[in-house]
Amino acid sequence: EADIYQTPRYLVIGTGKKITLECSQTMGHDKMYWYQQDPGMELHLIHYSYGVNSTEKGDLSSESTVSRIRTEHFPLTLESARPSHTSQYLCASSATGGPTGELFFGEGSRLTVL
């Protein structure tokens, strides 16, 4: 079982609110990722990190921001949520130099902005 956790699992908020989606992993993985996925659609990489103090944007432009102050923690923040941010957000991690580069995913955070 992968040890990667996301909170909250479900969040319904009003437009303009600031939200932070939490992601933590206990596997000591250097690399962490955030994906955005609408129902029935493909996953889009929005942020990734190679390690502490490293963050990069993915292939899908996102108004969210991320930080990586600790190896195990990779939170995603939306300063002012809008209905267009409604989606599922999936966090993942992988080990540098691992045998397969396997991605371990959390269960996701489903965000609804009213």
Add this chain to the structure above:
Amino acid sequence: LAKTTQPISMDSYEGQEVNITCSHNNIATNDYITWYQQFPSQGPRFIIQGYKTKVTNEVASLFIPADRKSSTLSLPRVSLSDTAVYYCLVGDLSGNQFYFGTGTSLTVIP
């Protein structure tokens, strides 16, 4: 990064073998081929990975021809619980970025 192409959807009856093919014409020398499975409202889960020829584990087999421009995921004797979306990814094991394509939605019919 090598782009992948898969069928959008497939149907199969329970108990049959299912083969899902992925095309990756511009695969690089250092790239591996990895397949993930995703159930609704969950994150994808690693199924199998290979570089060339054939790889088999307890849930699937992966066939890769000599030119490596395509690969086929084989699921033996599928059951209803195999209904999911299957993604083919191509990339090196440094894993700096993982890009998922559209995937193949497999529906297993009783």
